[in-house]
Amino acid sequence: MGKVKSLISAFKERWDAFYSSWPEPVKRAAVPGLVAFFFLASIFFPAWGIINLYWQQVLIYVGINIILTLSLNLVNGYMGEFSVGHAGFMAVGAYVSSILTVWVFPKLGLSQYTPYLFPLALIIGGLAAGLTGLVVAFPSFRTRGDYLAIVTLSWNMIVKSVLENIEAIGGPRGFMGMPKLTSLAWVYVWVVITIWLIRNLVYSNYGRGALSIREDEIAASLVSVDTRTVKIVTFVIASFFAGIAGGLYAHVLVFINPKAFSILKSTDILVMVYLGGIGSIGGSILGATVYTVLLELLRPLQVWRWVIGPLLLVFLMIFRPHGIMGMREWKFLMPPEERPESWRKERELFVLPKLAGSPPLRCC
Amino acid sequence: MPILKIRGLTHYFGGLRAVHDFNLDLEEGELIGIIGPNGAGKTTVFNLITGVYRPTAGEIIFNGHNLVGKRPEQIISLGIARTFQTLRLFKNLTVLDNVRIARFSRLKYSPVEAMFKVGNRVRESEKETRLKCLELLEIMGLADKADWLASGLPYGLQKRLEIARALASEPRLLLLDEPAAGMNPAEISELMELIQWIRREFGLTIILIEHQMKVVMGICERIKVLDFGETIAEGPPAEIQNNPRVIEAYLGEEAVV
Numbered sequence: 001m002g003k004v005k006s007l008i009s010a011f012k013e014r015w016d017a018f019y020s021s022w023p024e025p026v027k028r029a030a031v032p033g034l035v036a037f038f039f040l041a042s043i044f045f046p047a048w049g050i051i052n053l054y055w056q057q058v059l060i061y062v063g064i065n066i067i068l069t070l071s072l073n074l075v076n077g078y079m080g081e082f083s084v085g086h087a088g089f090m091a092v093g094a095y096v097s098s099i100l101t102v103w104v105f106p107k108l109g110l111s112q113y114t115p116y117l118f119p120l121a122l123i124i125g126g127l128a129a130g131l132t133g134l135v136v137a138f139p140s141f142r143t144r145g146d147y148l149a150i151v152t153l154s155w156n157m158i159v160k161s162v163l164e165n166i167e168a169i170g171g172p173r174g175f176m177g178m179p180k181l182t183s184l185a186w187v188y189v190w191v192v193i194t195i196w197l198i199r200n201l202v203y204s205n206y207g208r209g210a211l212s213i214r215e216d217e218i219a220a221s222l223v224s225v226d227t228r229t230v231k232i233v234t235f236v237i238a239s240f241f242a243g244i245a246g247g248l249y250a251h252v253l254v255f256i257n258p259k260a261f262s263i264l265k266s267t268d269i270l271v272m273v274y275l276g277g278i279g280s281i282g283g284s285i286l287g288a289t290v291y292t293v294l295l296e297l298l299r300p301l302q303v304w305r306w307v308i309g310p311l312l313l314v315f316l317m318i319f320r321p322h323g324i325m326g327m328r329e330w331k332f333l334m335p336p337e338e339r340p341e342s343w344r345k346e347r348e349l350f351v352l353p354k355l356a357g358s359p360p361l362r363c364c
Numbered sequence: 365m366p367i368l369k370i371r372g373l374t375h376y377f378g379g380l381r382a383v384h385d386f387n388l389d390l391e392e393g394e395l396i397g398i399i400g401p402n403g404a405g406k407t408t409v410f411n412l413i414t415g416v417y418r419p420t421a422g423e424i425i426f427n428g429h430n431l432v433g434k435r436p437e438q439i440i441s442l443g444i445a446r447t448f449q450t451l452r453l454f455k456n457l458t459v460l461d462n463v464r465i466a467r468f469s470r471l472k473y474s475p476v477e478a479m480f481k482v483g484n485r486v487r488e489s490e491k492e493t494r495l496k497c498l499e500l501l502e503i504m505g506l507a508d509k510a511d512w513l514a515s516g517l518p519y520g521l522q523k524r525l526e527i528a529r530a531l532a533s534e535p536r537l538l539l540l541d542e543p544a545a546g547m548n549p550a551e552i553s554e555l556m557e558l559i560q561w562i563r564r565e566f567g568l569t570i571i572l573i574e575h576q577m578k579v580v581m582g583i584c585e586r587i588k589v590l591d592f593g594e595t596i597a598e599g600p601p602a603e604i605q606n607n608p609r610v611i612e613a614y615l616g617e618e619a620v621v
């Protein structure tokens with residue numbers, strides 16, 4: 001373990017030295033450049049047969065799981081609450097977007113436009129999930145105390161049994177007939193959008209509010225943080241993205257049934273959050289990727305696969321509650337103005353000159 | 365008109381009367397001290413003012429607003445800030461974030477604006493906040509550690525960071541709960557200077573709870589003495605030092621002077 005750590009830090013040192021030798025424009029173009037490159041790759045690699053169908057499918061699941069993990073991380077990692085029913089919101093997004101693409105769009109005579117309306121279907125599914133998130137958030141955050149786990153647990157079970165009892169959408173047999181609209185490129189685009197939006201949120205007033213709630217809720221309210229609003233807003237946004245992920249999921253499988261959104265699915269998402277690390281975008285990406293690929297490799301285990309998740313979750317919570325990169329972040333995922341070197345620059349550029357004339361604090 | 369007016373403030377924890385009939389008229393710019401033996405109810409008074417507890421009886425008027433029944437964040441947003449007897453920093457957040465968070469209620473952009481960074485409203489108000497807070501850190505001698513985690517600071521600097529965090533919200537009234545706790549004599553005189561300096565520089569009204577008599581007697585214009593929730597004496601330092609009831613209350617503890 002120690003050896004691995006020293007290897008990593010040696011690599012990091014060399015990388016930092018290499019990175020700082022880049023000219024400024026190259027540095028600035030690096031991240032957008034990579035994002036664009038992977039976008040093109042997500043279109044052309046499958047088309048050219050560089051990635052076969054099986055690995056396309058796996059990568060699509062990785063992407064969907066990144067969205068799920070990152071959004072749950074908002075609530076459980078950044079804000080330090082404990083929501084356990086994320087799959088419930090995913091289900092809402094999956095069913096609502098499927099109803100749109102299977103029934104509503106064709107009924108409106110828009111069948112041939114469905115591929116173009118797919119983003120709209122996803123967003124409406126996300127909004128529906130967000131709305132249910134609001135309904136769940138209100139009672140959970142009304143009073144102090146740990147109601148959220150219980151409320152979200154029951155929420156997840158309620159969603160599942162409600163879906164099982166609506167015959168019109170297939171009941172327990174499931175809902176099918178969705179066009180296969182989710183491609184690797186679409187998933188990639190949504191992953192990038194999700195990361196970008198959540199990153200902006202996390203490094204804003206609301207993100208700081210959420211973090212302060214995790215650190216010390218009463219102290220947060222005593223430095224003017226409107227804790228209830230922050231909790232509700234964060235929860236609704238997390239639900240929205242779970243809904244988006246659900247929509248993508250439905251349109252890659254082209255068949256959904258209530259069982260797919262059970263508490264086991266929610267547990268998987270929890271595992272990915274705590275494996276990757278709380279309060280970290282990079283951690284969410286890592287956690288989702290590692291866990292998804294791991295489960296793929298363990299497919300031969302069949303039913304036993306369902307034991308791995310909960311077991312891993314328990315071990316993680318006990319032995320490594322901060323996960324792979326808990327509360328740490330890769331620099332390239334941070335907004336440039338939020339990196340420490342930019343703070344130092346601003347200090348030199350604006351703060352020091354401004355204070356140059358005034359007398360320093362005598363006592364320090 | 366006093367900036368803070370408290371009348372008949374009383375608070376029970378179950379059967380325990382923590383504060384009884386506490387009254388105060390605080391003029392703008394005053395620096396007053398609250399002293400009293402352990403468990404006298406001093407911290408409870410701060411908790412009642414800032415809305416952590418709702419008083420059993422009494423009224424608290426700050427700057428024309430009735431504070432009773434308001435939530436802490438509403439009260440703080442009216443221009444009150446406080447520090448805590450035992451440090452309550454956001455330990456896993458950076459020094460800058462600890463300070464920035466205190467400007468939460470001043471930043472008015474919506475979550476959707478935050479996510480899309482539309483227009484310049486978010487960028488500009490964030491930049492303004494960042495610069496203001498960096499400036500404050502500079503003044504408080506913490507600027508070179510802006511990117512440190514709060515937990516990484518030595519104790520003395522953590523204490524100072526808590527004061528910086530309180531100042532970041534640009535309060536009119538500052539409540540300091542035993543700022544000298546755990547400090548050595550040199551640090552204490554530094555702290556006394558700091559308190560007087562920020563008071564002048566930021567135009568603050570201050571209530572100071574302190575066990576260190578040197579501090580209270582040295583910088584407060586007026587002192588209230590609590591014992592078992594009752595106000596047993598009130599007046600300028602010289603008077604308090606010689607008040608027989610105060611001496612009696614402190615009997616067994618360290619000498620008053």
Ligand SMILES: Nc1ncnc2c1ncn2[C@@H]1O[C@H](COP(=O)(O)OP(=O)(O)OP(=O)(O)O)[C@@H](O)[C@H]1O
Nearest residue numbers: 377380382400401402403404405406407408409449
């Ligand atoms: N949350 C609470 N629940 C029950 N009792 C409490 C609570 N907070 C304080 N008390 C009690 O109220 C009384 C006053 O406590 P308080 O903390 O205000 O004293 P203090 O004057 O600040 O003392 P110290 O100098 O030790 O800080 C004490 O008897 C204390 O045990």
Ligand SMILES: [Mg+2]
Nearest residue numbers: 406407408449
């Ligand atoms: Mg106290």
